[in-house]
Amino acid sequence: MTPEKLFHELLGLGLNWEVIESRFERESGTVYLEIRETAKLWELVRCPEEGGMVFCYDHTEVLTWRHLNVFQHRCEITCRLPRGKCRQCGHIFRVRPPWEGLSTHFTKEFEAFALLLMREMPMSKVAEAVGETDTRLWRMLFRQVDAAYAEADFSNVCCVGVDELSVRKGHEYISVFADLVKKRVLFATEGKGRETWAKFVAALEKHNGHRHAITQASMDMSPAYQRGVADNCRNAQVVFDKFHVIKNANAAVDKVRRAEVRLGGKGVWEALYKSQWLWRKNPEHLTEPEQERLADIKNKQLATAKAYQMRLVLQDIYRLPAANSARRRFQVWCRWVRWVARFYKASLLGSMVKLAQMIERHLLGILAHWKWGVTNAFMEGLNSVFSATKRKARGYRSTTHLITMLYFTAGKLRLPHF
Numbered sequence: 001m002t003p004e005k006l007f008h009e010l011l012g013l014g015l016n017w018e019v020i021e022s023r024f025e026r027e028s029g030t031v032y033l034e035i036r037e038t039a040k041l042w043e044l045v046r047c048p049e050e051g052g053m054v055f056c057y058d059h060t061e062v063l064t065w066r067h068l069n070v071f072q073h074r075c076e077i078t079c080r081l082p083r084g085k086c087r088q089c090g091h092i093f094r095v096r097p098p099w100e101g102l103s104t105h106f107t108k109e110f111e112a113f114a115l116l117l118m119r120e121m122p123m124s125k126v127a128e129a130v131g132e133t134d135t136r137l138w139r140m141l142f143r144q145v146d147a148a149y150a151e152a153d154f155s156n157v158c159c160v161g162v163d164e165l166s167v168r169k170g171h172e173y174i175s176v177f178a179d180l181v182k183k184r185v186l187f188a189t190e191g192k193g194r195e196t197w198a199k200f201v202a203a204l205e206k207h208n209g210h211r212h213a214i215t216q217a218s219m220d221m222s223p224a225y226q227r228g229v230a231d232n233c234r235n236a237q238v239v240f241d242k243f244h245v246i247k248n249a250n251a252a253v254d255k256v257r258r259a260e261v262r263l264g265g266k267g268v269w270e271a272l273y274k275s276q277w278l279w280r281k282n283p284e285h286l287t288e289p290e291q292e293r294l295a296d297i298k299n300k301q302l303a304t305a306k307a308y309q310m311r312l313v314l315q316d317i318y319r320l321p322a323a324n325s326a327r328r329r330f331q332v333w334c335r336w337v338r339w340v341a342r343f344y345k346a347s348l349l350g351s352m353v354k355l356a357q358m359i360e361r362h363l364l365g366i367l368a369h370w371k372w373g374v375t376n377a378f379m380e381g382l383n384s385v386f387s388a389t390k391r392k393a394r395g396y397r398s399t400t401h402l403i404t405m406l407y408f409t410a411g412k413l414r415l416p417h418f
């Protein structure tokens, strides 16, 4: 068997294509496989317009596709692709070779291999590992994700979660919509306003879903998303998930700490200096020195410690098994917060009082947690999924790059797609 025959078999070229030359270039360390079509090809090819018979019109210049390595050596397929002309309508077109992937520079096998690496490491590392530019790899990922996303099916989507994630620190947000049952990202778009819901619903219906099939919409307490739901999905119950309520409570505790530091007083600054991380943890996760520090702060009767205690009590309500008892406890909690706040000067606990007001205003949606809570785990994990996505797209922080990478890592798309 000649090397050309061997490569013909390995590539699975069949009867329509043949390897006419295989050579190894020592200087570049590259194996080149030159392929040409056989006469048989023309019995098979039909006009893409109306399916008419076709004859060979001419050939393109030499084109190159990167293929999987041969014994650690870079391997490239070269071919002057034939162009066919239709006998009926005269349409001239490039014949698509069976090895070509979705991007014009790679074979299917190479694309599948590169996608496998992209699951595991950042794009820049993949580029380094396979010796390609990351621009080319990104272009391939765009084509693959676009093709797979176009065929994604959203027909059974009923429980949706939405969250705003920051593209850059402090500004520029994208809204990410997720299927809470199948635990996958459905759609992402720039901005965090009510208009993002209209865009989501359009995407949903393009993929066989229906806006009125949505029964649960899980989100934070921002009014924009609530208006978005009201505008678009009449059967959806709004759920304010536990994760966002606790996040708000943490933010309120932090405001108390900063207000207290600003206000000063004997030993306050020393006690609270660099303590913000302490207050985000639960007592059982504190290290021993942290526990001692916390005890010290409590002894000083600081408002921050009181706010922290309020957060813990609030969190405890989520352990209750039934919505009815939770409702009572939330109401008691709100009254307690207001009552305690009166004993602190300069409305130090003002942010906690505001939190109590917010909870009262949104109580119905917060209590919906007891009906739907089990489905919300995915939203909590979404933040870390998105951080990993940002790391993978390092150096390419355009929202298009990030959203494509997010669909790739969390969209549960069928990839590679050919």
Ligand SMILES: [Zn+2]
Pocket: 047, 048, 049, 050, 051, 052, 086, 087, 088, 089, 090, 091
């Ligand atoms: Zn034709």
